[in-house]
Amino acid sequence: MTAEERLVFLKDLEGAWPDAQTELHYTTPFTLLVAVVLSAQATDASVNKVTPALFAAAPTPQVMMQLSEEEAGAYIRTIGLWRNKARNIVELSRQLVERHGGEVPDTRDDLEALAGVGRKTANVILSVLFHQPTVPVDTHVFRLANRTGLGRGKTVEAVEKKLEKVIPTRMIRDSHHWLILQGRYVCKARKPECWRCVAANDCLYPDKTDRPEI
């Protein structure tokens, strides 16, 4: 694909997934960080169900760090891994206050040193909050990038670097949901719906599927 075609590819993704489009709800850098931490291995919809009450009770790290793990856990019992996440968001809040004056740090090292924050979450924050050209690569984006050839690589880091070169810098910030939703709902792990994919012509995936007969 040429750079121009890639641009069209990314823009076309916007209409390529079904109604299931969701987005994490947040109002501040801190609540975004917590929401992303909670979203690991969970859907945005399930996270959005618990964050209003959680953020109403603890809108800042200064307040959230004072919650016990049990108190924090009571807000998020409906999402998976909630025990780990309750511990992480309380600890993460304390770390923000102690290390960064209650602010969300803007470097990869500082972010990944926080409880519950790994590479993917750090990339979300760096990109969305600080406009750095990083691409969060989850399992869906990893699969999509390797199948289509948009960014092939054996490791997440390798795929990341490829995508960062391939995607125009000014579009990276908005490309996250497109890539993830495209991977989740079109370029699915099983039974991909290749007839809906705007990259099907360039795709290297050997078992491309056709639209089923109605």
Next chain:
DNA sequence: AACTCGGGGCA
């Protein structure tokens, strides 16, 4: 690299 956490979504 393999294992664990876990309620939800989906077949």
Next chain:
DNA sequence: TGCCCAGAGTT
């Protein structure tokens, strides 16, 4: 019902 996660941490 069983399988697989919009990952991160530990071994």
